[in-house]
Amino acid sequence: MKQFSRFNLISLLLGFSFLYLPIIILIIFSFNESKLVTVWGGWSTKWYAELLQNQGIKDAAWVTLKVAFISASVAAVLGTIAGMTLSRFGRFRGRTLFSGMIYAPMVMPDVIIGLSLLLMFVALAVDRGIATITIAHITFSLCYVAVVVQSRLSSFDDSIEEAALDLGCTPAKTFLFITLPVIFPAVISGWLLAFTLSLDDLVIASFTSGPGSTTLPMKIYSQVRLGVTPEINAVSTILVGLVACGVLLASYINRRQAKQRQADEQMAAQAD
């Protein structure tokens, strides 16, 4: 391995501390005994215990989890369908438009997505609440699932589907028993991605929420405006942990898939 030069090492350290120092400070202060956020008073987990007593935060957490779970699940289904359409149906009319449109939410500012959804809900006279946040989250996380599924399908051997059909399997069963099991890891990692995206979204949720449907990020944000409390640090730490787990798991699944494929290909090359 190449030796790190001093310059490289320093820039690496700087870069990482730039990225992670704030989070580390947040995590450390969530274990602070003292009530004052900026004064260290020794280690303690009392703010975590306090959290369990805070009904407002618990409600918000519950809303967030519900929204994240439902929106990730729906996005996984719709995103899979979209990803398959994009990689399968070749050059149908309007394919470029379709693929461009599906990726748009990835680059569109959250504020605009939120605002446009809000306008739509108002125009349709839909009562805003958990349902509207969920719909909004489906809208923007769908494309991430589609991308993950599509990239998996690009290395998918279509002839295994044909082989199943050839052996008398109906198209629907072929999808269920052949295609889906093979691409399932991609769907799962897409789901995890959608889940974490929904967990930490503040902007879109703020636009599309109604009374009684406050998500955790919204709750944190509103509390912080009244002053940072160690309790908020604790809840943020939990959120960071959840998101990190989701992202790590998703990339682990993807990595394992890629490794497996590589091993298979190597083996096939050797055997032939």
Added chain:
Amino acid sequence: MHENKEFYPWLDAKQKPYIQIERVTKKFGDFVAIDNLSLDIYRNEFFALLGPSGCGKTTLLRMLAGFEKPTEGRILLDGEDVSSVPPHQRLVNMMFQSYALFPHMTVEKNIGFGLKQDKVPAAQIKKRVDDMLELVQLGQFARRKPHQLSGGQRQRVALARSLIKQPKLLLLDEPLGALDKKLREQTQFELMNLQEELGITFMIVTHDQEEAMTVSSRIGLMINGDLEQVATPSELYETPKSRFVAEFIGDVNLLEGRYDGSGEFGLTMVCKESDSAIQSTQRLDVAHGTTIWAAIRPEKLEISKQRPEGTPNVLKGKVWDIGYGGSFSTYHVHLPNGKAMTAVRANRERSLEKSITWEDDVYLSWAPKSAVILTD
């Protein structure tokens, strides 16, 4: 075919073809993959498709299996137009060139998949899968996943999977390519046995012309999306229709010349390699001076140091190279004008001293009936 010497249904006008491919054209965009192809295949045939890469063999099989629709023309299976029957409803099974094994299923599950779709009882599936595993000699790999197998083993799984339903028509796309010689011959033999036992009609794509010769009742030679010639293996070898066929099936020496009327035997041809006109027993109905070719198989060329008597077809040359092939030797002879000819001679005597050796001046000769005269 070893036992079916009398099996010539295509010569019998009363026989109804099992598969009728009627003027089928297949286009991918502007590209014509199959070009107005017609072919009849009879029940119990073992039909081999040969042809250079990209000539449309796989495309033809895929149309029979139902994965591609003919752009024009139609395909009849047992008298019924199947052009619009989806693949899962056709009583046809196909073995894919890429094997197409289900990566998430064990070898057992892969092989049994077809029977499971037909709701065959589990106990029976188990038994038939075991039989199949034995046939392809994969018993000890039953619980492995495809990625844990070698190329040859995967190929056998694919073969077993396509055989297990005992379809009326089995399409095999290069089924034995990855097997070693011994296993390949064994499997060829098994395939022929299966075909006789079960009455399956086989259509096999292969790159190995020797294989096509051994197993098939007829061979269809394809080029550019159409059939150049359909004939039994021996007809194809002995009476090729064109230079393309002659060169594709086995080795051949081609002499280009001009038609010079019917001579003493049937026709004469003048060519620049020979001082005297070449004689053949074949008859042709073409104009004087038409360009024709004499195709002579290497084993039909006699090679000798003395000028041979009794044949008008003699060429002089010099031995350039000798290839020792065990039971036979291949002599590469250069004619005075530089043209290379190949002659094969069986090594009948067990002698290490060759009577003919490098740089020897030799005569190549053949009987008037041994060459095929081609006009194309």
